[in-house]
Amino acid sequence: MTGPVRVAVLDDYQGVAATYADWAERLPEARVEYVRDHVADPDRLVELLTPFDVVVVMRERTPLPRAVLERLPALRLLVTTGMRNASIDLAAARERGVVVCGTRGHPWSTAELTWALILGLMRNVAGEDARVRAGGWQQEVGRDLVGETLGVVGLGKQGAHVAAVGAAFGMDVVAWSPHLTEERAEAGGARLVGRDELFATARVVTLHLVLSDSTRGIVDEAALRLMRPDAYLVNTARALLVDQAALRTALEEGWIAGAGLDVFEVEPLPPDHWLRAAPRTLLSPHMGYVSDRNYQVFYGDAVEDVRAFLDGAPVRVL
Incomplete structure (x- = not known):
């Protein structure tokens, strides 16, 4: 040059x-x-x-x-x-x-943010912060993690780190991914279950898969309908792991208790995007690695x- x-x-x-x-x-x-x-x-x-x-x-x-x-x-x-x-x-x-x-x-930055979102959802930290700043005080009752089930979808480095923290909180940690084996699940600190069982039983479902043709939309309408009405979905991996139209319906109709999202289909998130006004959500601006x-x-x-x-x-x- x-x-x-x-x-x-x-x-x-x-x-x-x-x-x-x-x-x-x-x-x-x-x-x-x-x-x-x-x-x-x-x-x-x-x-x-x-x-x-x-x-x-x-x-x-x-x-x-x-x-x-x-x-x-x-x-x-x-x-x-x-x-x-x-x-x-x-x-x-x-x-x-x-x-x-x-x-x-x-390697652990995104896993740490995952827990910020989980805790923020379970204790409604953002909502209570806004209430205090507006002159109010306690209005809601927080949810405990101990004894609840943490469902980890994808048990690589990030997923395993999230699983270890879940175990430290006293949660029952289960995991699933398309190619996960019992031996790898155990090594990652989790118990292998089927996809449907994970979505149907977990209080918190957290996603840690790489986006590919086989994982795109892997959290579809059927998976969201399986989730408990008091369950939370957390996604710090890739937005398109989740069917976005199905997620919108799930939030607006109350199929699930809420979602913590750090990743979006279009980034930066457009000013008029539906998620900016979506109920029961905790949003962070793709800062897992930041x-x-x-x-x-x-x-x-x-x-x-x-x-x-x-x-x-x-x-x-x-």
């Missing part, structure tokens, strides 16, 4: 990317620009990114499909935080000679990925 290397860091919502790694010292030949506003329109995105040699993306906030990548002639390196990003067309990138690298991550420790790893590794690429020896290539 001739001249300064231009690096775009996308979706820096909080304006903190520059503070979590030493971009200037490690990349003295680079001109780094931090983009705080989310750019959803493909034409605007292409216009923004056309001059850049390197683009750093935060998780799946900004999709980079073939139709966008084919219009970025200067692009040589893509860095995504994490080692998986379904929003990047890897085949199109390879065809164009664009190297795609990933980063490590702090923690200081995770950002230190994400952005620190991103800088090292760029450095290694410029030195001719890319690392963590996807």
